[in-house]
Amino acid sequence: MAIKTPYLTVDGIIKIFDEKDRFRGIVLIERKNEPLGLALPGGFVDVGERVEDALKREMKEETSLEVEIIKLLGVYSDPRRDPRFHTASCVFVCRATGEPVGMDDAKEAKIYALEEIPFERLVFDHAEILHDFIEGM
């Protein structure tokens, strides 16, 4: 039997806190590859890897941050969410301190205060995800 299911991915909403534990904003990356634009950091889950471990690995690879998971926000699986193929993403809210540094698929990684998020520049369904996150805060 040849089983085919959507590709499994993870994305992280990283809440950055300063040394006095004040919330500064969340991290968005400028993508190096198509589709170009701003995005939440994230990537594919490897076979043999738990989604929580994939999340921590991808956050480290793309933003250089060590994150602590707060909760699962949801699973986003609309077949049209990625123009390349069908992906289903486990989106986690997590926290970190320090400054992000863009690496790997991220040309740049920057902190955005919630009121400064340029929603119109977000790719995939990341604007919808961030609206859900802000509504649930």
Add this chain to the structure above:
Amino acid sequence: MAIKTPYLTVDGIIKIFDEKDRFRGIVLIERKNEPLGLALPGGFVDVGERVEDALKREMKEETSLEVEIIKLLGVYSDPRRDPRFHTASCVFVCRATGEPVGMDDAKEAKIYALEEIPFERLVFDHAEILHDFIEGM
């Protein structure tokens, strides 16, 4: 680029209510295929299908019930959770009325009051999932 990710599945904790909206119990199926034993109804997500639609389709196929989704309980992705290959399961809590009838991969589908669940007969990580569900009730 050949992308390989875990197989994506869904499982449902179906809460059954009677005609007076009293909670009767949850549905477990007797599996027809290996691994044999009791399990939550569930199955693979198809490419092109949202996880919520896969959940409703699988519940219908295996228990004949039309379910309404209440919430996502979590994503279970331990690589050892399925002895056959690596699966990641989106587990939903849902509700339905009526009597389940086992079909497809389910030899039988029955309602179990929470205090009657035979945890030792559950396959995969379904005992862990049901403990998480009961703790969060």
